[in-house]
Amino acid sequence: MNLKVNIGNLELKNPVLVASGTFGFGREYSHYIDLDDLGGIMVKGLTLYPKEGNPPPRIYETPSGILNSVGLQNPGVDAFIKDELPFLNRFNTKVIANIAGETIEEFVSLAQKLNIDGVDALEINVSCPNVKEGGMSFGVDPNSVYAITKKVKQASNKTVIVKLTPNVTDIKIYAKAAEDGGADAISLINTVTGMAIDINTRRPVFKNVFAGLSGPAIKPIALKNVYEAKRAVSIPVIGMGGISSAEDALEFMIAGATAVAVGTYNFINPAGSIDILEGIKKYMLRNSIFDVNQLMNSINV
Amino acid sequence: MNLKVNIGNLELKNPVLVASGTFGFGREYSHYIDLDDLGGIMVKGLTLYPKEGNPPPRIYETPSGILNSVGLQNPGVDAFIKDELPFLNRFNTKVIANIAGETIEEFVSLAQKLNIDGVDALEINVSCPNVKEGGMSFGVDPNSVYAITKKVKQASNKTVIVKLTPNVTDIKIYAKAAEDGGADAISLINTVTGMAIDINTRRPVFKNVFAGLSGPAIKPIALKNVYEAKRAVSIPVIGMGGISSAEDALEFMIAGATAVAVGTYNFINPAGSIDILEGIKKYMLRNSIFDVNQLMNSINV
Amino acid sequence: MRYVVRENREISNGIYRLRLEFDGIPTPGQFIMINCGGNTLLKRPFSICDHDADEITIVYRIKGKGTYNLSKVKALDTLEVTGPHGHGFDMFDKFNNILIVGGGIGIPPLLFLSKKLKSKNLKIALGFKSDVFLVDEFKKYGDVVIATEDGNTGIKGYVTDAMKDEIKDIDMIYGCGPMQMLKSVKDMAEKYDVPCQISIEEHMGCGIGACMVCACKTKTDSGFQYKKVCKDGPVFWSREVVF
Amino acid sequence: MRYVVRENREISNGIYRLRLEFDGIPTPGQFIMINCGGNTLLKRPFSICDHDADEITIVYRIKGKGTYNLSKVKALDTLEVTGPHGHGFDMFDKFNNILIVGGGIGIPPLLFLSKKLKSKNLKIALGFKSDVFLVDEFKKYGDVVIATEDGNTGIKGYVTDAMKDEIKDIDMIYGCGPMQMLKSVKDMAEKYDVPCQISIEEHMGCGIGACMVCACKTKTDSGFQYKKVCKDGPVFWSREVVF
Numbered sequence A, B: 001m002n003l004k005v006n007i008g009n010l011e012l013k014n015p016v017l018v019a020s021g022t023f024g025f026g027r028e029y030s031h032y033i034d035l036d037d038l039g040g041i042m043v044k045g046l047t048l049y050p051k052e053g054n055p056p057p058r059i060y061e062t063p064s065g066i067l068n069s070v071g072l073q074n075p076g077v078d079a080f081i082k083d084e085l086p087f088l089n090r091f092n093t094k095v096i097a098n099i100a101g102e103t104i105e106e107f108v109s110l111a112q113k114l115n116i117d118g119v120d121a122l123e124i125n126v127s128c129p130n131v132k133e134g135g136m137s138f139g140v141d142p143n144s145v146y147a148i149t150k151k152v153k154q155a156s157n158k159t160v161i162v163k164l165t166p167n168v169t170d171i172k173i174y175a176k177a178a179e180d181g182g183a184d185a186i187s188l189i190n191t192v193t194g195m196a197i198d199i200n201t202r203r204p205v206f207k208n209v210f211a212g213l214s215g216p217a218i219k220p221i222a223l224k225n226v227y228e229a230k231r232a233v234s235i236p237v238i239g240m241g242g243i244s245s246a247e248d249a250l251e252f253m254i255a256g257a258t259a260v261a262v263g264t265y266n267f268i269n270p271a272g273s274i275d276i277l278e279g280i281k282k283y284m285l286r287n288s289i290f291d292v293n294q295l296m297n298s299i300n301v
Numbered sequence C, D: 001m002r003y004v005v006r007e008n009r010e011i012s013n014g015i016y017r018l019r020l021e022f023d024g025i026p027t028p029g030q031f032i033m034i035n036c037g038g039n040t041l042l043k044r045p046f047s048i049c050d051h052d053a054d055e056i057t058i059v060y061r062i063k064g065k066g067t068y069n070l071s072k073v074k075a076l077d078t079l080e081v082t083g084p085h086g087h088g089f090d091m092f093d094k095f096n097n098i099l100i101v102g103g104g105i106g107i108p109p110l111l112f113l114s115k116k117l118k119s120k121n122l123k124i125a126l127g128f129k130s131d132v133f134l135v136d137e138f139k140k141y142g143d144v145v146i147a148t149e150d151g152n153t154g155i156k157g158y159v160t161d162a163m164k165d166e167i168k169d170i171d172m173i174y175g176c177g178p179m180q181m182l183k184s185v186k187d188m189a190e191k192y193d194v195p196c197q198i199s200i201e202e203h204m205g206c207g208i209g210a211c212m213v214c215a216c217k218t219k220t221d222s223g224f225q226y227k228k229v230c231k232d233g234p235v236f237w238s239r240e241v242v243f
């Protein structure tokens, strides 16, 4: 059975990744699964300088979903390279560094700092809803998506993936902007912007008012975006958003995703990513599919 | 306790409405609740001619939500006036006619035909994701929203409400377009576009591929849209999307909604709208709020 | 309404019978909607399999998470239920020789129908994959022939094969079961020109006729029309239904 | 991991004790995450209240839908559980006179701590709204004073009032309870210059230190830092915590 898939020049041993921000830098989950079994790890979003993130509360459960407002708390790219990357490199899996700049220059600096061994790809996060500077304001402007992609691509010798937000009228335009900017792949979706109010205090639950919705609730939305984006570009698509079972992952692959990322479901089942991979294999056996690439974009419309 | 609220010139006896398409023309629910108790009824979307709608399946359950693809099946505006309106007018509640045209001219014709006694307001549906002609293509173009609103407003002697789609980058622009076009109020959200795939047949579940997501899953998204829209306009906002409890309804009111509409929850609990109204009253008593209008937009940010 | 569960028991492989306190007066072919709990959202429709003074019985198969949850319910638990809903089987005084054709989990409502029709001359053809259920109960009301796909019990094959020999001298046919079976029943009824009613399944939202999601394509003079399974049906004249 | 429930019983008004088969080795102050089923998504954190060879006990209050669902679980049901998680209370040989201060549903982990500290001289101050629980169990390990807000049992008032008289000659304080109480405990510990550890609650995602949602604001030389309640905590030195 062939499970290998290619994202640009990056070969993944299987199509199951873990989504940025839900898996830290892999350390904690290494007690629950063998990280070697993953196609790759999309690490927590990295910024040029350490970032403390937003004040609590940072999470709120909604029907079949969660709202989060972490605000990119992370130790900064230098500490990542020094303290976290060596640990990750002990494993035989791909490391995809998720980067978030407040300016185009920051994205470029991040890319340059990550032109090192042990980093296999960059995922450009132009779609974080939880920060004031940069974040989603880039992601909802096709010109910014294009410009950031282009500059990062010039600065980087890695596979460059652009992560898109679903909070737009027409995802195709953004997918195309990334492709035109030279992206090797796109990934989607980042969280859907949402909100919650405490009716007793009549205050927003989150200090930032808005927060990012993830989890099973958003799966139908994610699937639609992946399907549409795939039809706008010829580069590979990495699908995510609510994936919580092999069946979910298969929907994304059939809709056009070359690989999938498991996010919120890691919280519910720390071995969820591997369970999903096993379920994909079973489905392939049951359906006599010997190469996972046959599944990709195999939708009959 | 005062529960009366005003939507333009329209006075509702209380702020709880039922959302278009989830309540038919009231007949069926009249066996479960006293329609007199509702603030108003937003009837199933009406088209100029009878419409058969989409082939089945038309519904699919997702985590805490449903995808629907009814495709506006309805008997047409004339049959509504002849066969359904007299029944509705037996009750002491407001009738809000939801209209869906394929062209601006159709919207105008619909509005003209509904310039009759017994119809209290129009809700312009520029945001149906389930039809080929018109539907959401209008709703994602601010100019269309403006133009349709303006023409309908000219043609109608009713309170005109414009129903917005959340499938846009910036809801504020659309809310403003409706206000600029002369809308008396806006209502939101219509369904969020989503998709599902049958992994065994590898076909989309729905013939139209995409369908509309509603129910508790979308509540955080709806609330965010209501809050943002309210901050862009000075006309009243009618909030909906996933409301399934008095607490949910209160969140929408605190975020800025003058009235709320219960949609998918009617399916789960046919007396849900009234239970929600009762819950709002209890909250008001508990919090010594004697006028429901004090709640509106009372968020502390 | 919340009703108390009186019994919930596996009666065959993956098939359960649930007896429920109930105060409505259903007719055969009608259904109820049950909130199956867990993380289901919509209520699930189930045909009424039997009705006594203050109790109804449904028989269901575990299909997905709703029916799985339902199978875990115990006597004295309560369930949120609406109904009876829908337009059931029409029963006619003028017809005496009646053929009842059921397949798989479509069989339960036909038991209630058979009970109500019991004064008639009933031929009952039931088809199963392998394990049979409710057969003894049907025997109280008429002659039963059985078909199983694997030949486990009765004729090996489809119920429509078993049915062929029964159809002469029949005044009226009632059918419930999988689409493919209903289509064969419809075709046979038309071939022999026997009036025939069939019960159709479609995914539901409201269950009461308001939301238009449970569309059944039916013939009209001018073309076709989508009727509502939950209100116009679930029972339709087979001639009307466009498969 | 799936573990078998051995007992789940209401021990006070809305307060339940759940005994669960368990094969981890927890220390006091650590917690487990339980999938409470129903339509909850995230697992819920609960402190370990007791531990024996192959069993842990938690004591919980019904708060929302997760704990409500949990209260319906019966002996022999199984629960999906991860843990033990987190950094618990540090226990020091050098300290002998120890004050334990608990409020409301923050009390359970202090029982496990008291048990592990039992060779010490323990003063235990427990505060409740009205109904008390676990008091007899604590009496096995030290002198217990009780405060209830309505005066139902013990001193009328807050546990921090009851605590005032205990603080002299104390080497170390451990606290768990509502924010406001922890703040008072912290202030008093600082006033009397007694080392003090408190257990903090924050809403959690992963529960294992990966997602950064369970932020606790802590002091650093240069300003402040958000630490993780689930991994760096839930127990912190009270001096560190910025309320």
Ligand SMILES: Cc1cc2nc3c(=O)[nH]c(=O)nc-3n(C[C@H](O)[C@H](O)[C@H](O)COP(=O)(O)OP(=O)(O)OC[C@H]3O[C@@H](n4cnc5c(N)ncnc54)[C@H](O)[C@@H]3O)c2cc1C
Pocket (backbone or CB within 6 Å): B061, C031, C040, C042, C043, C044, C045, C046, C047, C048, C058, C059, C060, C061, C062, C063, C064, C065, C066, C067, C068, C105, C108, C109, C200, C201, C202, C203, C204, C234
């Ligand atoms: C009028 C009517 C009467 C029925 N009577 C019976 C009966 O007596 N016994 C029995 O076992 N089953 C009966 N069914 C089918 C039963 O409703 C489904 O098996 C059940 O809804 C499946 O729910 P689930 O959560 O287990 O499966 P899932 O597949 O997880 O359900 C997902 C969604 O699809 C819907 N769905 C799935 N299958 C069907 C179906 N065949 N028909 C309608 N909706 C479906 C569910 O209601 C739910 O909304 C009847 C269906 C209809 C329409």
Ligand SMILES: Cc1cc2nc3c(=O)[nH]c(=O)nc-3n(C[C@H](O)[C@H](O)[C@H](O)COP(=O)(O)OP(=O)(O)OC[C@H]3O[C@@H](n4cnc5c(N)ncnc54)[C@H](O)[C@@H]3O)c2cc1C
Pocket (backbone or CB within 6 Å): A060, A061, D031, D040, D042, D043, D044, D045, D046, D047, D048, D058, D059, D060, D061, D062, D063, D064, D065, D066, D067, D068, D105, D108, D109, D200, D201, D202, D203, D204, D234
């Ligand atoms: C380290 C730790 C130990 C705990 N130990 C206990 C214990 O021993 N006994 C006990 O009764 N309770 C304990 N709690 C609180 C308990 O986790 C919450 O009461 C519970 O999660 C509420 O879930 P719910 O679904 O009933 O309530 P809801 O309010 O419906 O929960 C909604 C969401 O908010 C979260 N949440 C709500 N309240 C809290 C809270 N206080 N802390 C963290 N998350 C919360 C839930 O986990 C869930 O994700 C502890 C919390 C923490 C952080």
Ligand SMILES: Cc1cc2nc3c(=O)[nH]c(=O)nc-3n(C[C@H](O)[C@H](O)[C@H](O)COP(=O)(O)O)c2cc1C
Pocket (backbone or CB within 6 Å): A019, A020, A021, A022, A044, A045, A046, A068, A070, A072, A098, A125, A128, A163, A189, A190, A191, A213, A214, A215, A216, A218, A240, A241, A242, A243, A261, A262, A263, A264, A265, D205, D211, D213
């Ligand atoms: C707690 C949390 C933190 C996240 N942090 C990041 C991040 O740092 N960078 C990023 O690109 N996406 C981040 N995401 C988004 C996820 O990577 C993913 O796109 C999104 O959650 C949808 O997938 P899911 O529904 O499977 O979780 C975060 C999500 C969550 C829930």
Ligand SMILES: Cc1cc2nc3c(=O)[nH]c(=O)nc-3n(C[C@H](O)[C@H](O)[C@H](O)COP(=O)(O)O)c2cc1C
Pocket (backbone or CB within 6 Å): B019, B020, B021, B022, B044, B045, B046, B068, B070, B072, B098, B125, B128, B163, B189, B190, B191, B213, B214, B215, B216, B218, B240, B241, B242, B243, B261, B262, B263, B264, B265, C205, C211, C213
């Ligand atoms: C089955 C169904 C049919 C609908 N039909 C219409 C319609 O005809 N016109 C319209 O404006 N909105 C229609 N809607 C959208 C609802 O009015 C509402 O905006 C949406 O469902 C969000 O609310 P909810 O989550 O409470 O259902 C329909 C929704 C559903 C579920």
Ligand code: FES
Pocket (backbone or CB within 6 Å): C203, C204, C205, C206, C207, C208, C209, C210, C211, C212, C213, C214, C228, C229, C230, C231
């Ligand atoms: S299920 Fe709503 S009309 Fe039939």
Ligand code: FES
Pocket (backbone or CB within 6 Å): D203, D204, D205, D206, D207, D208, D209, D210, D211, D212, D213, D214, D228, D229, D230, D231
């Ligand atoms: S809950 Fe995820 S880091 Fe603490």
